[in-house]
């Protein structure tokens with residue numbers, strides 16, 4: 001991935017002067033009244049039923065991925081204690097004094113580390129700080145970015161990553177089966193943890209008195225294969241766009257929100273939809289989340305599976321390597337990045 005350049009001041013530090021800097025104010029927000037945004041009737045998928053022969057869970061999965069492009073996953077086998085611990089250690093990290101967090105700051109334009117993405121945006125900055133760590137392949141760990149405090153951070157992130165990998169592998173199998181493909185089809189896209197990457201992105205959204213004039217994360221799709229999102233336990237903020245309408249994603253405290261990422265939309269030849277989503281800010285409360293992002297190895301060619309190319313559904317996307325590069329190149333574009341790898345794009 002093309003790394004972002006120099007970082008800007010953490011968003012968390014901006015309100016010391018009491019005024020939101022101009023560059024963070026959104027001049028054309030589409031909806032100032034968040035209360036009027038309807039709650040999404042988000043599909044709920046039961047992980048424990050995905051491979052049971054007498055359930056229609058696979059059909060539900062396929063329908064969720066081709067309509068909303070996301071769902072809540074329940075009964076995934078991760079304990080609520082682990083999920084709470086992960087959220088808590090994220091909060092603890094962002095609560096540390098600035099000098100301590102800065103020990104883990106992104107360096108020389110690296111993607112990994114503590115900081116924010118605002119340096120690669122031209123305007124309309126995001127009200128978001130992050131801690132970005134590559135968790136797989138394990139030999140590529142850059143341990144200098146892994147916080148030593150809270151004390152359980154490294155060990156707990158290892159454990160959570162290993163469990164997320166299992167869930168990802170199983171979901172990708174189920175997704176293949178739901179399209180009547182060989183079970184291992186998506187696994188070929190992402191599944192080898194010695195080759196393929198997984199990134200962890202802790203998001204911190206500080207409260208802001210001008211909440212309606214800033215945006216936590218601007219409308220975007222994810223560049224991953226899929227995204228496994230652990231939301232804040234109490235504070236809502238994620239919204240998904242469908243048919244030109246924004247919907248609030250409800251909180252189910254121990255569920256995981258799963259999104260299709262652009263690379264799965266490409267591999268499925270557009271059958272699965274990588275949803276446009278954004279994050280809004282709460283005026284009173286900080287919000288935390290953790291996005292786990294499985295990314296195919298850059299050397300691997302990805303493209304629509306040949307079984308999914310038919311006369312009725314011609315090949316929609318080009319075949320390419322390193323989608324991450326396209327993703328970052330067009331980050332500031334008004335169009336979705338995936339549009340730039342469409343066949344017949346002009």
Ligand code: OGA
Pocket residue numbers: 201203217222229231237238277279288289290291
């Ligand atoms: C992301 C993202 C949503 C959230 O990290 O790409 O969309 O709720 N996060 O923080």
Ligand code: NI
Pocket residue numbers: 220221222277
């Ligand atoms: Ni996202």
